[in-house]
Amino acid sequence: KNEVEQSxxxxxxxxxxxxxxxxxxxxxxxxxxxxxxxxxxxxxxLFMLSSGKKKHGRLIATINIQEKHSSLHITASHPxxxxxxxxxxxxxxxxxxxxxxxxxxxxx
Amino acid sequence: DGGITQSPKYLFRKxxxxxxxxxxxxxxxxxxxxxxxxPGQGLRLIYYSQIVNDFQKGDIAEGYxxxxxxxxxxxxxxxxxxxxxTAFYLCASSxxxxxxxxxxxxxxxxxx
Numbered sequence: 001k002n003e004v005e006q007s008x009x010x011x012x013x014x015x016x017x018x019x020x021x022x023x024x025x026x027x028x029x030x031x032x033x034x035x036x037x038x039x040x041x042x043x044x045x046l047f048m049l050s051s052g053k054k055k056h057g058r059l060i061a062t063i064n065i066q067e068k069h070s071s072l073h074i075t076a077s078h079p080x081x082x083x084x085x086x087x088x089x090x091x092x093x094x095x096x097x098x099x100x101x102x103x104x105x106x107x108x
Numbered sequence: 109d110g111g112i113t114q115s116p117k118y119l120f121r122k123x124x125x126x127x128x129x130x131x132x133x134x135x136x137x138x139x140x141x142x143x144x145x146x147p148g149q150g151l152r153l154i155y156y157s158q159i160v161n162d163f164q165k166g167d168i169a170e171g172y173x174x175x176x177x178x179x180x181x182x183x184x185x186x187x188x189x190x191x192x193x194t195a196f197y198l199c200a201s202s203x204x205x206x207x208x209x210x211x212x213x214x215x216x217x218x219x220x
Contacts, residue, residue, distance in 0.1 A: 004150070033209065041196055043211035086150070094158075096209075098150030103157075 003027055004089050006099035014107055019074040022100045023087035026068065031090040034061050034072050036083045037101065043086070046072070077106045109134045114199050114212035121193075121219050127213045129184045131199035135209070138203065140182040145214075146195040154197075157165060159180055186217060193219045 007022045023032070034046040047054050048063040049070075054061050058077075062071040074081055084101040091097060121127045133140065139158050143151040153166030157176040169213045171190025175184050182201075186193045199212040 002150070035209075035211075040213065041216070042213035043196075043198060043200075045208045045210065048208045088151075094156070096153065098152075100148065100150050 002100070003091075003097045004087060004099040006085075006087055006102050008102060009100065010103045010105075012105045012107065013077055015078055017077050017106075019077050019081070019104065019106075021070070021072045021085050021087075021104070023070045023089075023099055025069060025070075025089045025097075027089075027091060029068075029089040029091055032063055032070050033088040033090070033096070034070075035086040035088060036087060038083050046085075074104075079106045079108050082106050112199055112201055112210055112212035114197075114215050116215060117213065119215055119217045121217070123219055124188045125219075126185055126187050127193075127217065127219075129186065129197055129199075129217070131182045131184065131212060132180055132183075133199075133201045133210070134180060135201055135203070135210060136179070137201035138179070139201060140176070141183070141200045141202075141209075142172075142174065142184045143198045143200065145198060149186075151198065154184065186219075193217060 031050045033048050034039045035043050037043045049063050058075045060073040082105050084103050086101045088096045088098045112173045113132045128189045141156045145151050147206040152168050154172050155174040157163035196216050200209045202209050
């Protein structure tokens, strides 16, 4: 079992829908990253959080340390949000463990 | 604009040849990382460096080598000892361990 598990692996939705991607981890972490990978392969860091909630535009990331769970939400989804979303858990000082990614497709 | 540049975007090599992937950053970041991405798997750490002239093996360092002679540059050599070198390689940097990562656009290596 991976230390970081994402669900779902694939998600297809219609434009405008509210999207939730989940990330669960099995060990204690010092921070959690949410990343976005576009079809060309480049990766952009969306959030890094260690508690509570962060918001940037239509994106919201939450983390529950006790439950070892984080969610990424997208409000009013748009086709340009189509990408692979990756969570990565920072274990201790240096080790980042990545989830397998969630492939999101938003249809117009 | 500051960022990380990986080159080339696509690279083709014959089996048995060593190949070096370039990674340059102008973000003044101390830490740099090399990751490998295979279909259906999460990114895996190959090597990382926290400071010039120092680097550590990651989870899958066998068959790879790196150098960190300058703060801005962290090239990765895929040697002939790497059994399955065909993959997508991503370079990243951060100002310190607990800060956001900045990624390059990746190099897709195909070895035949």
